[in-house]
Amino acid sequence: MTLVSGWGRFPVVDTDLLRPRSFEAVGDAVADVTGSVARGNGRAYGDAAIGAARTVAMTGFDRVRSFDPATGRIRLEAGVLLADLIDTFGSRGFLPFVVPGTRFVSVGGAIASDVHGKNHHCEGGFGRYVDSIQLATGEGQTIKVSREQNSDAFFATVGGMGLTGVILEATMRLRRVETGWIRERVIAASDLDAAMRALDAGDTATYSVAWIDCAARGRDLGRSLIYLGEHAGKDELADGADAFPVGKNPGLSVPIDLPSMTLNRYSIRAFNELYYRMGARRAGGSHVVSLYPYFFPLDSIADWNRIYGKRGFLQHQCVIPEDGARAALGEILDRVARRGDASFLAVLKKLGQGDGLLSFPLPGYTLALDFPVKGDILNFLEEIDRLVVAAGGRLYLAKDARQSRATFEAGYPALRRFNAIRKSLDPKGNIRSKLSQRLFDEV
Amino acid sequence: MTSRKTVLVLGGSSDIGRAAARAFARRGYDVALAGRDVAALEPDAADLRARYSVDVGVHRFDVLDTASFEGFVGSLPALPDVVISIVGLLGMQESAQSDLAHATTIMRSNYEGPSLILGLFAEKFLGRGSGTIVGVSSVAGDRGRASNYVYGSAKAGFSAFLSGLRARASRGGVHVVTVKPGFVRTKMTEGMKLIGPLTVEAPVVGDAILAAVENKTDVVYVSGKWRLVMLIIKTLPEAVFKKLKF
Numbered sequence: 001m002t003l004v005s006g007w008g009r010f011p012v013v014d015t016d017l018l019r020p021r022s023f024e025a026v027g028d029a030v031a032d033v034t035g036s037v038a039r040g041n042g043r044a045y046g047d048a049a050i051g052a053a054r055t056v057a058m059t060g061f062d063r064v065r066s067f068d069p070a071t072g073r074i075r076l077e078a079g080v081l082l083a084d085l086i087d088t089f090g091s092r093g094f095l096p097f098v099v100p101g102t103r104f105v106s107v108g109g110a111i112a113s114d115v116h117g118k119n120h121h122c123e124g125g126f127g128r129y130v131d132s133i134q135l136a137t138g139e140g141q142t143i144k145v146s147r148e149q150n151s152d153a154f155f156a157t158v159g160g161m162g163l164t165g166v167i168l169e170a171t172m173r174l175r176r177v178e179t180g181w182i183r184e185r186v187i188a189a190s191d192l193d194a195a196m197r198a199l200d201a202g203d204t205a206t207y208s209v210a211w212i213d214c215a216a217r218g219r220d221l222g223r224s225l226i227y228l229g230e231h232a233g234k235d236e237l238a239d240g241a242d243a244f245p246v247g248k249n250p251g252l253s254v255p256i257d258l259p260s261m262t263l264n265r266y267s268i269r270a271f272n273e274l275y276y277r278m279g280a281r282r283a284g285g286s287h288v289v290s291l292y293p294y295f296f297p298l299d300s301i302a303d304w305n306r307i308y309g310k311r312g313f314l315q316h317q318c319v320i321p322e323d324g325a326r327a328a329l330g331e332i333l334d335r336v337a338r339r340g341d342a343s344f345l346a347v348l349k350k351l352g353q354g355d356g357l358l359s360f361p362l363p364g365y366t367l368a369l370d371f372p373v374k375g376d377i378l379n380f381l382e383e384i385d386r387l388v389v390a391a392g393g394r395l396y397l398a399k400d401a402r403q404s405r406a407t408f409e410a411g412y413p414a415l416r417r418f419n420a421i422r423k424s425l426d427p428k429g430n431i432r433s434k435l436s437q438r439l440f441d442e443v
Numbered sequence: 444m445t446s447r448k449t450v451l452v453l454g455g456s457s458d459i460g461r462a463a464a465r466a467f468a469r470r471g472y473d474v475a476l477a478g479r480d481v482a483a484l485e486p487d488a489a490d491l492r493a494r495y496s497v498d499v500g501v502h503r504f505d506v507l508d509t510a511s512f513e514g515f516v517g518s519l520p521a522l523p524d525v526v527i528s529i530v531g532l533l534g535m536q537e538s539a540q541s542d543l544a545h546a547t548t549i550m551r552s553n554y555e556g557p558s559l560i561l562g563l564f565a566e567k568f569l570g571r572g573s574g575t576i577v578g579v580s581s582v583a584g585d586r587g588r589a590s591n592y593v594y595g596s597a598k599a600g601f602s603a604f605l606s607g608l609r610a611r612a613s614r615g616g617v618h619v620v621t622v623k624p625g626f627v628r629t630k631m632t633e634g635m636k637l638i639g640p641l642t643v644e645a646p647v648v649g650d651a652i653l654a655a656v657e658n659k660t661d662v663v664y665v666s667g668k669w670r671l672v673m674l675i676i677k678t679l680p681e682a683v684f685k686k687l688k689f
Contacts, residue, residue, distance in 0.1 A: 021630065063486050063487065063490040064489075064493040064494050065486070065489055066489065066493050067493040067494070074493075088469075088494050088495075089494075
């Protein structure tokens with residue numbers, strides 16, 4: 001048995017961690033026990049990629065099967081990391097259509113969480129660019145699912161948190177790009193209304209995201225820096241710049257668990273003040289930045305999750321439908337600012353419609369906040385959840401370690417349909433994760 | 444028609460072999476993958492072609508079948524520019540202590556086979572006046588330890604072979620690299636207790652091999668920490684060393 005946790009390092013669970021070497025062995029691993037789930041690169045924050053009894057590690061399956069540069073279509077094993085895809089195919093002029101805030105996620109994990117990027121408001125999520133998936137069901141059989149073939153299973157698998165089976169392989173499309181650079185424009189918004197207006201105005205931008213100062217209170221509540229981005233053409237680059245920048249491995253790292261008091265209301269407030277002022281100074285004009293800092297600002301610090309101390313942290317990511325979003329976000333931010341221990345890693349962004357049955361996105365605004373695990377944080381987040389549910393919103397399963405069944409069921413009306421499809425694929429209920437035990441499975 | 448360089452990887456389906464093949468293909472080398480199970484090499488060959496648009500061939504090679512070596516070298520479409528041997532067998536020390544057949548297999552897989560095949564390539568390379576030979580040996584060969592001396596002694600022999608070959612071949616324009624990876628997270632070490640700070644992932648070894656070939660390094664400890672660790676282990680007096688259990 002092995003102790004395993006998600007990126008938030010909470011909860012930590014003892015599990016039978018297997019590393020199969022062939023797809024046949026994957027099928028055997030899930031078929032001969034009740035309670036397995038696949039695990040990619042372990043970047044889901046909570047308990048999504050930890051099996052109820054057994055966890056099937058997939059990162060060894062990292063081969064590209066085929067690539068057609070004429071169409072950008074690629075067939076690959078589920079353990080390939082987006083970082084690998086970007087490094088390998090970027091210089092050939094191809095990037096994934098959708099990248100989340102870290103490139104260290106596997107393709108299988110990206111499908112299972114139907115991850116979104118800074119372009120979700122106009123280009124949709126990761127699953128939109130997936131054509132077909134090879135799935136090992138709980139019975140150990142391999143089936144192909146796509147929009148045309150087993151389409152119910154396809155839309156349950158996209159965003160299905162690995163609960164329809166183990167994603168073995170996928171065929172998907174990559175985006176043709178001229179360069180690996182992004183033309184970025186920064187907008188300073190002095191409060192929440194200004195931030196939401198700036199994001200609305202950014203609907204026409206390919207990429208948009210806001211860093212929000214969740215320590216700011218009163219008339220500064222919700223002040224933000226909005227980052228809009230477009231793929232830069234070759235003619236926009238400085239003379240002599242490589243069309244494709246090199247992605248460096250993390251230069252900094254957090255070598256130890258920092259004492260949990262490192263982040264307190266004073267240090268966070270001081271950091272945010274500085275960060276906002278420096279950003280506001282850059283606001284207005286546009287400039288060209290490498291895709292790496294634009295898409296993956298935190299990837300440059302290895303093991304940044306240790307900054308929250310040994311007990312780990314919780315990320316709370318909700319989405320609130322557009323109607324009523326202003327009021328709900330204002331209330332949430334006010335409570336968070338009064339509490340004072342949310343970190344500087346707060347993100348506000350607009351989302352569009354999700355594609356999978358359980359995909360997180362819906363048209364509205366998503367807010368992501370990190371909190372160290374301590375004190376009465378679980379009770380506090382329960383209260384926030386009530387605000388989210390009242391506004392018709394929901395929480396992102398890939399980030400979740402603690403929401404209640406009631407919150408989950410209220411937020412995901414397609415759950416009943418999902419469960420029926422899951423049951424037909426896996427009548428014995430062999431595929432179970434810690435997350436599914438907590439939120440899905442009959443008890 | 445192509446003027447690209449070619450690398451031959453013996454033990455191409457091992458984790459370090461796959462990593463080395465990717466590192467060289469990324470640099471634009473055409474690749475020949477060799478191993479016992481040709482079918483198992485095909486997915487890796489397809490991976491290299493899809494990623495890097497290089498030519499990749501697969502070839503059957505069995506390190507224990509020394510009689511086939513001459514034929515194997517002759518059957519290659521061209522003499523490669525770089526040959527890398529990652530072949531080896533950790534085996535089970537406890538069995539090897541009494542099971543002579545198992546001990547023999549460990550010794551032949553880690554010393555006899557790799558040395559003979561690389562020696563054969565060295566002759567061809569010297570005839571041509573160019574080429575690079577890479578032998579993946581082990582820190583276990585730096586001093587025989589109670590817990591793995593059958594494997595370690597074979598690796599020691601292989602390291603000594605490479606050292607002598609390097610001295611001779613360097614005069615003929617052929618470079619020989621000895622790689623001592625230390626702990627690597629691979630199929631071979633799965634289930635072993637590895638010491639985190641001394642352990643690297645296979646791609647790090649692949650990149651280190653490419654760098655050693657390009658920089659004409661003689662002996663590579665993939666993690667510099669291992670050079671220090673083995674220096675200490677090598678300099679401990681035998682009276683002290685024999686009391687250690689590791």
